[in-house]
Amino acid sequence: xxxxxxxxxxxxxxxxxxxxxxxxxxxxxxxxxxxxxxxxxxxxxxxxxxxxxxxxxxxxxxxxxxxxxxxxxxxxxxxxxxxxxxxxxxxxxxxxxxxxxxxxxxxxxxxxxxxxxxxxxxxxxxxxxxxxxxxxxxxxxxxxxxxxxxxxxxxxxxxxxxxxxxxxxxxxxxxxxxxxxxxxxxxxxxxxxxxxxxxxxxxxxxxxxxxxxxxxxxxxxxxxxxxxxxxxxxxxxxxxxxxxxxxxxxxxxxxxxxxxxxxxxxxxxxxxxxxxxxxxxxxxxxxxxxxxxxxxxxxxxxxxxxxxxxxxxxxxxxxxxxxxxxxxxxxxxxxxxxxxxxxx
Ligand code: KG4
Ligand code: ZN
Numbered sequence: 001x002x003x004x005x006x007x008x009x010x011x012x013x014x015x016x017x018x019x020x021x022x023x024x025x026x027x028x029x030x031x032x033x034x035x036x037x038x039x040x041x042x043x044x045x046x047x048x049x050x051x052x053x054x055x056x057x058x059x060x061x062x063x064x065x066x067x068x069x070x071x072x073x074x075x076x077x078x079x080x081x082x083x084x085x086x087x088x089x090x091x092x093x094x095x096x097x098x099x100x101x102x103x104x105x106x107x108x109x110x111x112x113x114x115x116x117x118x119x120x121x122x123x124x125x126x127x128x129x130x131x132x133x134x135x136x137x138x139x140x141x142x143x144x145x146x147x148x149x150x151x152x153x154x155x156x157x158x159x160x161x162x163x164x165x166x167x168x169x170x171x172x173x174x175x176x177x178x179x180x181x182x183x184x185x186x187x188x189x190x191x192x193x194x195x196x197x198x199x200x201x202x203x204x205x206x207x208x209x210x211x212x213x214x215x216x217x218x219x220x221x222x223x224x225x226x227x228x229x230x231x232x233x234x235x236x237x238x239x240x241x242x243x244x245x246x247x248x249x250x251x252x253x254x255x256x257x258x259x260x261x262x263x264x265x266x267x268x269x270x271x272x273x274x275x276x277x278x279x280x281x282x283x284x285x286x287x288x289x290x291x292x293x294x295x296x297x298x299x300x301x302x303x304x305x306x307x308x309x310x311x312x313x314x315x316x317x318x319x320x321x322x323x324x325x326x327x328x329x330x331x332x333x334x335x336x337x338x339x340x341x342x343x344x
Contacts, residue, residue, distance in 0.1 A: 003077050075107055163265075212233065
């Protein structure tokens, strides 16, 4: 079964064509993130207008990348929430129109669920022979720009929400801290790069003394809080005339604090629910420090920890097509509408 997946929840326009929920035939992403840099964050109206411009060319590019045509596609899938209403509308209305005009079944996909399903795609790991399909029951950690959630998945389409952030999402904290440090938007990749240069660079380790809290790490629940951590960074750099040349150390310690909390709470969830697999999804799953920490700590606990790889962690159309394949929940195209507040 070949599914065309459309993603337009935020500032990325993604179109992916995936066979049997595993094999990517085409996957093209257009992004308006450059246009938001000047504002230090996403401007919803700008993102929506860019979605309008990008959607049809991105569908065309995905078809040419795959060498397929609409007649080869068995179904169309679209993420209908959560996200920005103006952006969502473009993908949803496009998908509905394509489904009606070409008489294809339509699947409406939850964007957060799709981040989890990115782990079912055969990505570059297939070439190394390291690809593993996740096995149930499993714990899913979603870390994106708008969400931080721990989920117990007992089977396809069976989601038990265990906890989530009480304030800022994890990616949002990366973006806000990056802005305070003067790094450009989106902040996550910038912080990762600067933190990694700090770690491998020639810094005088004995002078390192930046320390940040690990919010809620010891609490016996699966909730998170990142806004206090962000405030700790703001207070440090703004109050004490903290020297700019030590910002890389701040980035490194901030990233460590976030990773420590995510790793500890995810492992605790895995232990409590006696799972053997953990999958991670969402933009922050592109962070190599998080992947290294969770994979190596997981190994000590006999856990298989899977990450989708950088390209499939951030928003893309292939994950929408893959989630649709495993869900197979076909809807009447006329019955769906964008749902910005959709959750589990
Ligand atoms: O999943 P995503 O592409 O969009 C949403 O659904 O929100 O996630 C975007 C978020 C942004 O906050 C971005 O800064 C963060 O993911 N992000 C990263 C990295 N790449 C993207 N955070 C940390 N390290 C990265 N390498
Ligand atoms: Zn996302």
